[in-house]
Amino acid sequence: MIKPLDLRRFTGFRALTILCLVVLYAPLIIVAIYSFNDSTSITRWGGFSLKWYVDVFTGPDAPKFRNAAINSFTIAIGAATCATIIATAAAVAMNRAGRFRGKVASLALINLPLMVPEIVTAVASLIFFITIGFKTGLMTIFIAHLVFCIPFAYLPISARMQSVPDVYEQAAMDLYATPWEAFRLILLPLMIPGILSGFLLAFIISLDDFLITNFVKGAGIETLPTAIFGSVKQGIKPNIMAISTLLLGVSVVFVTLSWFIGRAGQSKN
Amino acid sequence: MNQNSIAVDVENVVKRYDSVTALHGVSMDIREGEFFTLLGPSGCGKTTLLRCIAGFEDVTEGAIRLRGEDIAPLPPHRRPVNTVFQQYALFPHMTVLENVSFGLRRRGWIEMDAEARAREVLELVQLKDFAQRRPGQLSGGQQQRVALARALAPNPEVLLLDEPLSALDLKLRQAVRVELKQIQRETGIAFVFVTHDQEEALTMSDRIAVMSEGYVQQIGTPRDIYEAPLNRFVADFIGETNLLDVEVAAVSEGMAEVFLPGGLALRCPAAASAVAGRGHLSVRPERISIGPKSAETLPATVTDHVYLGTDIHLHARLVDGEPILVRMQNSESSGIPERGSELGLRFEAGAARLLVD
Ligand SMILES: Nc1ncnc2c1ncn2[C@@H]1O[C@H](COP(=O)(O)OP(=O)(O)OP(=O)(O)O)[C@@H](O)[C@H]1O
Ligand SMILES: [Mg+2]
Numbered sequence: 001m002i003k004p005l006d007l008r009r010f011t012g013f014r015a016l017t018i019l020c021l022v023v024l025y026a027p028l029i030i031v032a033i034y035s036f037n038d039s040t041s042i043t044r045w046g047g048f049s050l051k052w053y054v055d056v057f058t059g060p061d062a063p064k065f066r067n068a069a070i071n072s073f074t075i076a077i078g079a080a081t082c083a084t085i086i087a088t089a090a091a092v093a094m095n096r097a098g099r100f101r102g103k104v105a106s107l108a109l110i111n112l113p114l115m116v117p118e119i120v121t122a123v124a125s126l127i128f129f130i131t132i133g134f135k136t137g138l139m140t141i142f143i144a145h146l147v148f149c150i151p152f153a154y155l156p157i158s159a160r161m162q163s164v165p166d167v168y169e170q171a172a173m174d175l176y177a178t179p180w181e182a183f184r185l186i187l188l189p190l191m192i193p194g195i196l197s198g199f200l201l202a203f204i205i206s207l208d209d210f211l212i213t214n215f216v217k218g219a220g221i222e223t224l225p226t227a228i229f230g231s232v233k234q235g236i237k238p239n240i241m242a243i244s245t246l247l248l249g250v251s252v253v254f255v256t257l258s259w260f261i262g263r264a265g266q267s268k269n
Numbered sequence: 270m271n272q273n274s275i276a277v278d279v280e281n282v283v284k285r286y287d288s289v290t291a292l293h294g295v296s297m298d299i300r301e302g303e304f305f306t307l308l309g310p311s312g313c314g315k316t317t318l319l320r321c322i323a324g325f326e327d328v329t330e331g332a333i334r335l336r337g338e339d340i341a342p343l344p345p346h347r348r349p350v351n352t353v354f355q356q357y358a359l360f361p362h363m364t365v366l367e368n369v370s371f372g373l374r375r376r377g378w379i380e381m382d383a384e385a386r387a388r389e390v391l392e393l394v395q396l397k398d399f400a401q402r403r404p405g406q407l408s409g410g411q412q413q414r415v416a417l418a419r420a421l422a423p424n425p426e427v428l429l430l431d432e433p434l435s436a437l438d439l440k441l442r443q444a445v446r447v448e449l450k451q452i453q454r455e456t457g458i459a460f461v462f463v464t465h466d467q468e469e470a471l472t473m474s475d476r477i478a479v480m481s482e483g484y485v486q487q488i489g490t491p492r493d494i495y496e497a498p499l500n501r502f503v504a505d506f507i508g509e510t511n512l513l514d515v516e517v518a519a520v521s522e523g524m525a526e527v528f529l530p531g532g533l534a535l536r537c538p539a540a541a542s543a544v545a546g547r548g549h550l551s552v553r554p555e556r557i558s559i560g561p562k563s564a565e566t567l568p569a570t571v572t573d574h575v576y577l578g579t580d581i582h583l584h585a586r587l588v589d590g591e592p593i594l595v596r597m598q599n600s601e602s603s604g605i606p607e608r609g610s611e612l613g614l615r616f617e618a619g620a621a622r623l624l625v626d
Binding site (some may be wrong): 044165167168170171172174175176177178179182186189190263 | 323324325344345346350351352354356358359360361362371372373376419420423458
C-alpha cells in the first residue's frame with residue numbers, strides 16, 4: 001500500500017500553518033483578553049475587571065447598544081426563520097419533485113448570493129430600494145438579509161434531505177398517508193437536524209452582517225455591527241472590545257450548536 | 270372469499286422509462302388468498318411491476334384491476350395494497366408500535382384501537398415485547414418482521430413483498446420462509462412475492478410467474494414450472510437441467526418424436542407450440558438412470574464425477590460431444606463409474622421434455 005501523503009513532512013508546512021492560525025486568531029484572543037482590562041487604555045494591561053461589560057449595559061453608550069442589539073436579534077430571528085422556510089420548500093422542490101424545467105437554473109439562483117461580491121449586492125440593493133421608492137429602515141434590512149440568508153439555510157437542509165432516502169415517504173404513502181402527511185410526519189422530522197443547522201447558520205450570518213446592512217439601513221437605525229463600527233470611528237474604547245467579545249461568544253455558541261446538531265442527525269441513522 | 274376469484278388482474282401492462290422498456294405487455298391474474306411469486310433474474314422488471322401495482326409508477330399501457338376495479342386513477346395512498354420494502358424502510362424516528370400502527374392511524378383509527386390492532390399483529394410476528402424499541406435497536410430479522418407487521422396491520426387486500434428475505438443470512442432466511450408462508454395462510458391475504466431465488470420460489474409459492482427481460486415466460490404451480498417448463502429460459506433458470514440439442518421428427522397432441530444424438534428415437538411430452546425441426550430437450554439430472562450400453566439406451570462417456578454426500582454428480586459426454594449431467598443417489602449398491610468408462614443412459618418416463626426455444 002502507498003503511504004498517504006504526509007503533509008507534515010513538507011518543509012515549512014508547520015510554520016505556515018502556525019502563521020495562518022496566529023494571524024486568524026491572535027487578534028480575536030487579544031480582543032477577548034483586553035475586554036477584561038481594568039485600564040482605559042486599549043494597549044496597556046491594568047488588571048482584571050468586568051467594568052467594560054458593566055459599561056456596555058449601563059454606561060453612556062448602553063441605550064445605543066441596546067437598541068442595536070434588539071434590531072440585530074429581531075432581524076436575525078425573522079430573516080433566519082423566513083429563510084429556513086423558503087430554503088426547506090426549495091430543497092423539497094430540488095430533491096423530491098423529480099426533474100423539471102429550469103432545475104439547474106433554480107439551483108444557481110438559490111446559490112447566487114454566495115457568489116456575487118457582497119459590495120455589489122449591497123449597492124444593487126440600495127439602488128433597488130431607492131428606485132422602487134421603498135423607505136430604507138428595518139424593513140429593508142430584513143429583506144436584504146432574508147435574501148442572502150437563503151443559500152446558507154439551503155445548504156445544510158438540502159444536504160440532509162439528500163441523505164434521507166425517498167423510500168420512507170413512499171412507505172408512508174403506501175400506508176395511506178397523503179403526500180402532505182408523508183412530508184409532515186416522515187420527511188420533516190427526519191430533516192430536523194438539517195433544518196436547525198440551516199436556521200442557526202442563517203441566524204449567525206444575519207447577525208454579523210455589516211456591509212449590506214450599512215448600505216440599506218435607514219438613517220438612525222443601527223444593528224450591532226454598524227453600531228460598533230460607528231463607535232470605532234470615534235476612537236476605540238475598551239467597551240467595544242467587551243461588546244465584540246460578547247458577539248463572538250454568541251457566534252461560537254451558535255456555530256458549535258449547528259455543528260453538533262448536524263452531527264447528531266448523521267449518527268442517528 | 271372464494272379461492273378462485275381474482276384479487277389482482279394485470280392486463281397487458283407495458284412500462285416504458287425514457288429509453289428502457291421495463292415491462293413488455295405483462296399479463297397475470299393473482300387469485301384471492303394465494304401466495305404468488307414473481308421470479309426472474311436481476312433487471313427483469315419484478316420491482317417495476319410491484320411498483321405499478323402499489324402506485325409508485327404509472328403504467329404506460331394496459332391496466333391493473335384490484336378486485337375488478339381499475340386502480341389507474343388512484344394515488345398510492347388510496348390503494349388498499351401494502352408493501353414490504355426490500356430495505357424495510359421502517360421509520361427511524363418512531364417506535365416499533367408507532368411504525369406498525371401508522372397505517373391504521375392514517376386510515377382514521379382512533380389511537381386505542383390502532384394500538385390494540387398493532388399489538389395483535391406484533392404478536393403474530395412474535396415481536397410483542399419489542400413494541401417500544403426503535404428500528405435501529407433491532408436485528409435484521411426483527412426489522413424484517415416489523416416491516417411485515419406494519420404492512421399487514423391495515424389488513425390490505427393484497428400484500429406486496431419485494432425480496433424481503435434478501436437482506437437476511439441463509440440460516441435465518443430458511444426459518445423466515447416457513448414463518449412467512451404460515452402467516453400468509455393464517456391471514457388469507459394474497460401475497461405477491463418478488464424473488465430471484467428459485468428455491469425460495471419453489472418452496473413457498475402457490476403459483477409462480479417466471480419473468481425475463483420484461484416478459485412473462487411462464488405462469489404455473491411450482492410443480493408445473495419445474496417439471497413442465499415451457500421454454501429454454503424457464504428450464505434453465507429453475508433448477509439444474511440438461512438441455513440437449515435434438516432433431517424433432519414430429520409433434521402432435523402434446524407428444525413429440527425426437528432423435529437424440531447417436532440416433533436413438535424417443536417419444537416425450539412437448540411444450541405447447543413446440544414444432545418439428547431442431548429443438549431442445551430438457552432432462553432433469555436426477556431423472557436419468559445409468560446402466561450398461563444397449564440398443565435402447567443413450568451412449569455416453571464419463572468425464573468426471575463429483576461426490577456430494579447424499580448425491581453423486583456424474584459428468585458425461587454424448588457421442589456428439591455434448592455434456593450431460595446425471596445426479597445419482599448415493600446408495601451402497603451404486604458403484605461410481607470410472608472416468609472414461611462407457612455407459613448407457615436411460616431417461617425415466619416423462620423425464621424428458623421438448624421445449625420451445
Ligand atoms: N426509474 C427508472 N428509470 C429508468 N429505468 C428504470 C427505472 N427503474 C427501473 N428501470 C429499468 O427497468 C428494468 C427493470 O428494473 P426492475 O427494478 O424492475 O428489475 P428487478 O427485476 O426488480 O431487478 P432486481 O432483481 O435487480 O431488483 C431495468 O432494466 C432497470 O434498469
Ligand atoms: Mg427489484
